[in-house]
Amino acid sequence: xxxxxxxxxxxxxxxxxxxxxxxxxxxxxxxxxxxxxxxxxxxxxxxxxxxxxxxxxxxxxxxxxxxxxxxxxxxxxxxxxxxxxxxxxxxxxxxxxxxxxxxxxxxxxxxxxxxxxxxxxxxxxxxxxxxxxxxxxxxxxxxxxxxxxxxxxxxxxxxxxxxxxxxxxxxxxxxxxxxxxxxxxxxxxxxxxxxxxxxxxxxxxxxxxxxxxxxxxxxxxxxxxxxxxxxxxxxxxxxxxxxxxxxxxxxxxxxxxxxxxxxxxxxxxxxxxxxxxxxxxxxxxxxxxxxxxxxxxxxxxxxxxxxxxxxxxxxxxxxxxxxxxxxxxxxxxxxxxxxxxxxxxxx
Amino acid sequence: xxxxxxxxxxxxxxxxxxxxxxxxxxxxxxxxxxxxxxxxxxxxxxxxxxxxxxxxxxxxxxxxxxxxxxxxxxxxxxxxxxxxxxxxxxxxxxxxxxxxxxxxxxxxxxxxxxxxxxxxxxxxxxxxxxxxxxxxxxxxxxxxxxxxxxxxxxxxxxxxxxxxxxxxxxxxxxxxxxxxxxxxxxxxxxxxxxxxxxxxxxxxxxxxxxxxxxxxxxxxxxxxxxxxxxxxxxxxxxxxxxxxxxxx
Numbered sequence: 001x002x003x004x005x006x007x008x009x010x011x012x013x014x015x016x017x018x019x020x021x022x023x024x025x026x027x028x029x030x031x032x033x034x035x036x037x038x039x040x041x042x043x044x045x046x047x048x049x050x051x052x053x054x055x056x057x058x059x060x061x062x063x064x065x066x067x068x069x070x071x072x073x074x075x076x077x078x079x080x081x082x083x084x085x086x087x088x089x090x091x092x093x094x095x096x097x098x099x100x101x102x103x104x105x106x107x108x109x110x111x112x113x114x115x116x117x118x119x120x121x122x123x124x125x126x127x128x129x130x131x132x133x134x135x136x137x138x139x140x141x142x143x144x145x146x147x148x149x150x151x152x153x154x155x156x157x158x159x160x161x162x163x164x165x166x167x168x169x170x171x172x173x174x175x176x177x178x179x180x181x182x183x184x185x186x187x188x189x190x191x192x193x194x195x196x197x198x199x200x201x202x203x204x205x206x207x208x209x210x211x212x213x214x215x216x217x218x219x220x221x222x223x224x225x226x227x228x229x230x231x232x233x234x235x236x237x238x239x240x241x242x243x244x245x246x247x248x249x250x251x252x253x254x255x256x257x258x259x260x261x262x263x264x265x266x267x268x269x270x271x272x273x274x275x276x277x278x279x280x281x282x283x284x285x286x287x288x289x290x291x292x293x294x295x296x297x298x299x300x301x302x303x304x305x306x307x308x309x310x311x312x313x314x315x316x317x318x319x320x321x322x323x324x325x326x327x328x329x330x331x332x333x334x335x336x337x338x339x340x341x342x343x344x345x346x347x
Numbered sequence: 348x349x350x351x352x353x354x355x356x357x358x359x360x361x362x363x364x365x366x367x368x369x370x371x372x373x374x375x376x377x378x379x380x381x382x383x384x385x386x387x388x389x390x391x392x393x394x395x396x397x398x399x400x401x402x403x404x405x406x407x408x409x410x411x412x413x414x415x416x417x418x419x420x421x422x423x424x425x426x427x428x429x430x431x432x433x434x435x436x437x438x439x440x441x442x443x444x445x446x447x448x449x450x451x452x453x454x455x456x457x458x459x460x461x462x463x464x465x466x467x468x469x470x471x472x473x474x475x476x477x478x479x480x481x482x483x484x485x486x487x488x489x490x491x492x493x494x495x496x497x498x499x500x501x502x503x504x505x506x507x508x509x510x511x512x513x514x515x516x517x518x519x520x521x522x523x524x525x526x527x528x529x530x531x532x533x534x535x536x537x538x539x540x541x542x543x544x545x546x547x548x549x550x551x552x553x554x555x556x557x558x559x560x561x562x563x564x565x566x567x568x569x570x571x572x573x574x575x576x577x578x579x580x581x582x583x584x585x586x587x588x589x590x591x592x593x594x595x
Binding site: 203204215 | 396397398417418419422423427428430434435436437438439443446447448450451452453460463499503
């Protein structure tokens, strides 16, 4: 029989010789494993409902785009308004390789990484020569140009209808299980992205990113080779966004330029980043789930959601310029990443 | 010789901001750079630190020509600077501001992040800002920002520091504290300083030698006391009339 005792700020569970302590104080709850366990439970709980599993997968894909984007915005000190360009690059590479050459998802992943890297390196010079509004404008136009490109080369890209018949990311023979495993894989991918970006931002690269975001000229004066850093950041984050596109293509089995490349999709990603807060990667996850749910409910009220989305974005910009996480951080500003504390060792 | 400037010229359109300026700075000196507003003092600092590229002339730092080098390479060679209007990283804490300089400044092999934090704390302690290490730079006072800039400049392990108007906007008490701090740093870290300043009293007391610029040209140089009595310098600062009335 399990005995539960309440000792000051702890709950103690006893089962025979086994003793388990749980700290009640909320500041100890910010534990990654709790969040992961909750998400896993949610997914497993919804295993019989493919539509809701797709919803969670969509949220994870949004997060996979927003997490590297958050790093990119900070690390280059520039607002990228066209992250969906690399979603398109990744998705179309995967789709074309799968349909025309019959490649499986893992083969097309390698090609996606290479193609995304190539485009990222070609465009990375933009972070050096274009600043502020110009950078935003150019990046805003890139996906739209790509969309036109897919319409012109309709025979290859199937601009209007999109490419279908892409090999599924996982196929175990049972559709219900496919959905469940795909959803778990999307969660895994999101967690990997979160882990990688978190590690990077907590290292010295995080300090460089924050310095470039605040004042790149001063950072240059203090000995930081800002151009090299910005190019590397842009390339790495773009490849990560490309991988998100690859996943979307292989999960849904179809990939259409009209879904991912227009401004509506960018608005969603922007909303995710805005809700999370600029450069706040954990906020992106909250934002992604919020936007996916919002989209789910708004689509029921008809095409008006195309107007509601920008409206909500505008409201958020006015009311919460630092996002929902910004509210939290305003009270705990010392935790602005990278968190640096010099602690005295207790003797 | 640490720094040798030879016939350096920089023009912005038709305006020659710096026009054929030459002087040397030896190791361990404090050289004052004075002149009326718009004389080209800050432009000269920007030329030395690599913000601008000189149109003509040569700037040798430790026998290396640094004209055309990007700012970060000049910083690695050992030139650091502070700004007239403090330019911290506003959203970073004081210690994070200094850590950037420690990590990016002069190359040190195998410098871990922890070591860099320790070094940054040491720099903050030297300028008396350790107590505010976890305060965001945007929440610091002007005097604290100036000391933070000094700590940041120090953290890059420089040989030469270019100080741009440290007294600007400070009250006399804080100004005196800043001047004392700079003199102490110079002794402790064996620095060489090129000091731009408007407050003549500070320059008179602190510098070993003074260079005077007016309309981009060097008009005088020498020990502070000789320079302030020079009629050309008086004319540049106070006008022809005053210079003539002083003669008679």
